[in-house]
Amino acid sequence: MELSLIDKQIMNHLQGGFPVCENPWDAISSQLGIDVDQLIERIETMQQAGFISRFGPLYNAHEMGGGLSLAAMQIDADDFDRVADIVNGFQQVAHNYEREHQLNMWFVIATEFPYQVAEVIQQIEDSTGYRVYNMPKQEEYFLGLRFEL
């Protein structure tokens, strides 16, 4: 499926924010010149086609009180898959990417409580034999990505 002009307008408009009020669609509907039922139907269609991952609140995992960190490792090429299996086996490892750098494995650790990040890192070091570089965010400069269409 190809996105139509109105689909793109809906995407651009609604990445910016959905009103918190009793009739949240009304303002968007009149601004875009499309009636509410059609608007909802387009979003449904785009979601089914995979252009929209989710519609709703984006929660900030960090503000939820859990532990969260980015970690990196430098793994020998011939040992990479073995270590990847071990690291991926940790339930607390959320995303894991191979990246083009000496530090070639980068993953996000998410734990129920902040102190558990250090425990998971220790366990990964013990079970893989490699050092883990722990790079938690110290400050955030986030203003919200928009994919303009």
Add this chain to the structure above:
Amino acid sequence: MQARNIIVKPDALIDDIDRKIITATQAGLPLVRDPYRVVAEQIGIDTHELLKRINHLQQCGIIRRIGIIPNHYKLGYRANGMSVWNVADTLVQQLGHDIGQLDFVSHCYRRPRFLPEWPYNLFAMVHGHDRDEVMHKVALIDQLLGESNQGHDVLFSRRILKKTGLRLQE
């Protein structure tokens, strides 16, 4: 792999009803004419109470924003480069703020250095349709930083090794 449940600060700020709101909406809002009324009914509170609480969750940063979360890969943004920069600690806050305002940067964080092998203290994730576009955008950041840039690198992803719902995706 199951989506990770939201873990909420046990203290202050939010109560059991807020937790119910989070649980009810973490996979998304219903796509109906009156989504808030539907959620309120599901939780057993009235719509005004729900709206008040959602506003509060937004104000205290637990909700970043509400709206469409696009699938950027499907939209053609297939290349992502993690750009990393070495800037003076005294300037990092201002420069991070400047970079964060660029519309092609999704996340911009200050993180610790590991000298000598890792001198970078500012991370900016850059998205583009392809590598050239990402590199072009990295060049724009370089220009923006000017002489404050004491060195940078771009780490392209080669493979996704694991991806589970961190942000409580469905």
